[in-house]
Amino acid sequence: MKKNKITIGIIILAFFVAFLTIPQVVVAADDTSLSDVIDAGKIVVGVDAAYPPFEQKTGDVVEGFDPEIMAFIVDDMGIEVEWMDVAWDTIFTGLAAGNYDCVMSAVTITTERMESMDFTRWYYFSTQAVMVTLDNPKNITTIEDVNNASVKVGVQIATTSQWYLEDEEYASEMVSFATITLAIEALSSGTVDVVLGDLATLVAGQSSNPGNFEIVDKFSPEAFGIACQKGSTALVNRINEALDKLLGDDPYNPEFSAYYNTSHAKWMNSSVFVDLDQLKIALDELNTGSSGPTISGASIFSMVAVIIIPVYGLIRKYKKKQL
Numbered sequence: 471m472k473k474n475k476i477t478i479g480i481i482i483l484a485f486f487v488a489f490l491t492i493p494q495v496v497v498a499a500d501d502t503s504l505s506d507v508i509d510a511g512k513i514v515v516g517v518d519a520a521y522p523p524f525e526q527k528t529g530d531v532v533e534g535f536d537p538e539i540m541a542f543i544v545d546d547m548g549i550e551v552e553w554m555d556v557a558w559d560t561i562f563t564g565l566a567a568g569n570y571d572c573v574m575s576a577v578t579i580t581t582e583r584m585e586s587m588d589f590t591r592w593y594y595f596s597t598q599a600v601m602v603t604l605d606n607p608k609n610i611t612t613i614e615d616v617n618n619a620s621v622k623v624g625v626q627i628a629t630t631s632q633w634y635l636e637d638e639e640y641a642s643e644m645v646s647f648a649t650i651t652l653a654i655e656a657l658s659s660g661t662v663d664v665v666l667g668d669l670a671t672l673v674a675g676q677s678s679n680p681g682n683f684e685i686v687d688k689f690s691p692e693a694f695g696i697a698c699q700k701g702s703t704a705l706v707n708r709i710n711e712a713l714d715k716l717l718g719d720d721p722y723n724p725e726f727s728a729y730y731n732t733s734h735a736k737w738m739n740s741s742v743f744v745d746l747d748q749l750k751i752a753l754d755e756l757n758t759g760s761s762g763p764t765i766s767g768a769s770i771f772s773m774v775a776v777i778i779i780p781v782y783g784l785i786r787k788y789k790k791k792q793l
Contacts, residue, residue: 503702507571512550515540516570518558520649522674523737524576524594527555535670535737536574539593539716542729546712557648559628562587565699572698572705576668578630579695579756588702590709591721592693595744595752598631599669600687601657601676608663613689616642616664624653624662631666634690650675658682668692670738677739691748693756722750 507513519527525534532553544551554570565573579589602610619641625631627646647653654675656662676683718725734742
């Protein structure tokens, strides 16, 4: 009898070990993210419209590279778009509260953000950059030169530039600004010695102030995505269908459509170029660091039931065989 109990225990343990190693899946039965948007006939998008060339305002109209990409997405979905201009430091709080359906505002996909929100595939590949004035009094030529206690660095608050300085524990003095435009103005006035930010945004700042600034280095490859509330699997998948038409269905080897190329040339004043090696580094880092989606309580109950019932049957058969 003791031997029988041990054998039964082993069977039960084996099944539960198998259960614990089952890949996590999202149960989308109660996911109304896509149907809500379709029923409303529009998608409400949170944006910090002070980040050219990705987004900016002309009067009440939000325009830029991101709105042009979103225009393609909503046309593909057969709906309209409503933009909500929100300050960057509160934009994700608003997303979590359900104030809008998604955020499209040059948002870098990071493993930390993936824990609290869902992302589409990437739609823009970026790098961080280092910008100084032409006289460059601190003689900064690389990102490593920024790591100096005598250097004041301007960044937009709650961006990957700020996190880079913090993660690398740079000795420089960091000065945070509500917008990247304010950081660039501080560089022009000499309040800071250098500004870190997305390359395209700093290039736009340089173009708006000809003869004042120079971009001296690039670092930290990044991918931009559209952020949705956690659990918005259906909406994310539908947006991805549209993005695949713009960039191809292989994230590691993009094939840009004519629409994408035209939009990029219009807002970035350059042809599309993506360093595939750097892209692979950025995507691999996200795939390695991502924690899979969570399983709902109802799903866990169902999976346990699916496992327990067959186990119970096996035990009964085993006991009858022993009699």
